[in-house]
Amino acid sequence: MAISVEAMQITDARQFLKDQSQTGFLLQGNIEDGDADLLATLLEPTTGTEVLAFVSSDGGNIKAAFQLSDVIEKHGNVKLYVIDRCSSSCASILFPSAKTSELMLGARLGFHSCFNGETREIVPDCNEAVAKMAVARGYPHGAIEMLTFDVAPNEVVWLKYPMLRCWGYYRQEGEATPIEQRKPCVSGTLRTIVTPLGPYYYETLQATNCKQPSSNSEELLCKDAELSEMMLLAQELYEIVLSYTPEEDQLALEDQMLDWVSDLWSACEAKGELSFIMADRELSRAPVRCMADQLYNRIAEMDDLVAELSS
Numbered sequence: 283m284a285i286s287v288e289a290m291q292i293t294d295a296r297q298f299l300k301d302q303s304q305t306g307f308l309l310q311g312n313i314e315d316g317d318a319d320l321l322a323t324l325l326e327p328t329t330g331t332e333v334l335a336f337v338s339s340d341g342g343n344i345k346a347a348f349q350l351s352d353v354i355e356k357h358g359n360v361k362l363y364v365i366d367r368c369s370s371s372c373a374s375i376l377f378p379s380a381k382t383s384e385l386m387l388g389a390r391l392g393f394h395s396c397f398n399g400e401t402r403e404i405v406p407d408c409n410e411a412v413a414k415m416a417v418a419r420g421y422p423h424g425a426i427e428m429l430t431f432d433v434a435p436n437e438v439v440w441l442k443y444p445m446l447r448c449w450g451y452y453r454q455e456g457e458a459t460p461i462e463q464r465k466p467c468v469s470g471t472l473r474t475i476v477t478p479l480g481p482y483y484y485e486t487l488q489a490t491n492c493k494q495p496s497s498n499s500e501e502l503l504c505k506d507a508e509l510s511e512m513m514l515l516a517q518e519l520y521e522i523v524l525s526y527t528p529e530e531d532q533l534a535l536e537d538q539m540l541d542w543v544s545d546l547w548s549a550c551e552a553k554g555e556l557s558f559i560m561a562d563r564e565l566s567r568a569p570v571r572c573m574a575d576q577l578y579n580r581i582a583e584m585d586d587l588v589a590e591l592s593s
Contacts, residue, residue, distance in 0.1 A: 290317050292324065295336045298363075306334035313342030313371060318349035325357050335362045335380065341370025344396065344408060348415070351379035355419065361455075364389040369438055374412050378421040382453050387568060390442045391451075393426055397435035404435045420459025425449040425468050444508035444574035448581065466582040467515060473588050474518045506570055512577040519584035526591040546576050 290313060295306035305328050307321070325333060335354065341347065354360045354376070362380035369392025377383050377391060385391070396408030416423035429449060430439045446452045450465035457463060503509050520539055527535050550572040 290314055290339070290342070292317070292320055295334065298336045298365075299334065304334060305331060306336060308336045308338075308365075310338045311342075313339060313347045313350055313376070315343060315346050317346055318353045321350060322353045325353065325360075328359075329357070331359065333357065333360045335360050336365050336386075337362060337368055337372065337376065338365045339368055339372040339376070340392070341372045344371050344375070347371035347375040348411075351375050351415070354379040364391065366390075367392065369440075370394060374423075374426070375415065378416050378419045378451075382455050382457075384452065384454055385443050385446070387571075390440045391446060392438040392440045393430050394433065394438050395430070395435040402436055417461070420453075420461045422450045422461050422465065422468070425465060426451055428468070428471070442508055443571055444506070444512055444577070447574060448512060448578050464582055466578060466585050467512070470515050470519055470581050470585045473522065473585060474515070502569060503573065509570060509573055509577065512574065512581065516577060516580050516584060519581065519588055522588050523584060523591060526588075542580065546573065546580070549576050 290309065290311040293308045293310075295308040296302065298308065299306050307324060309317075309321075354362070358381065360380045362377065362383045364377070364383075364385045366386075366389050368377055368389070373391040373393050396405040396412065397403060398405055413423040413427075416426075426449070429441065429445070433439050441449075441451075443452070445467070448465070448467035450460045450463060450468060453460055503513060524532055524535055550569050
């Protein structure tokens with residue numbers, strides 16, 4: 283049965299459930315006053331039961347979003363899945379409120395500062411309230427601020443799985459809160475800021491050839507901006523490691539880097555996850571996740587090595 287509250291529809295999510303014995307709701311549309319009361323009514327009979335919430339929203343009323351997120355957090359056993367998009371107050375307020383918060387293939391989050399709709403000026407008190415809420419629920423709001431600091435308040439920064447995972451704004455089944463997890467893109471980026479890149483970085487061998495990609499995986503890396511950014515960070519950390527390496531050992535280190543790039547491709551190909559049509563965006567998201575996880579681990583390893591060598 284569908285329950286309508288102005289622009290938002292709260293409906294049964296049976297079409298998304300793999301197990302029809304599960305309880306699930308679909309939340310679509312703008313977040314408005316009254317949504318929290320209705321969801322609380324629907325969730326009341328499910329106390330102590332796992333509930334799956336499938337969300338597609340471009341945000342809406344800030345106060346209503348806080349109220350809706352409080353209902354989800356209070357239940358304590360809601361798993362949130364973004365179907366396609368979750369932006370504005372949906373991304374910054376609703377997404378961190380669930381027990382786990384994940385993206386379905388092809389989905390993304392959109393962030394921007396709180397701003398006055400009439401004057402288009404940033405509202406600092408609102409931003410502070412959102413940040414405090416995110417931190418209280420175990421999400422490193424500072425990481426998102428690092429990614430969006432130079433964006434105009436009425437513009438949106440869209441982030442997908444690779445960046446959200448690497449910057450610590452994602453929580454999967456069985457994981458600790460994002461604040462407690464490793465955030466290699468945060469620490470790695472800070473290291474590249476405080477450590478000047480040497481001349482080798484600007485002459486470094488190209489691990490991938492985007493003009494003439496030699497494989498599906500290489501083409502995917504070139505086409506996906508977030509994977510490319512992660513690879514760039516891995517290469518920057520590698521250059522820092524190289525700066526600490528004696529000259530007579532640098533060639534061997536370069537060979538290790540090439541071997542790792544080769545392993546990056548094969549790790550996903552071995553799972554059969556790179557059998558896809560490059561033109562099909564949805565089919566390409568599974569290998570993107572595989573490669574993002576490989577890069578996540580590599581950045582963490584390089585970050586640890588830089589810390590060890592520089593201590």
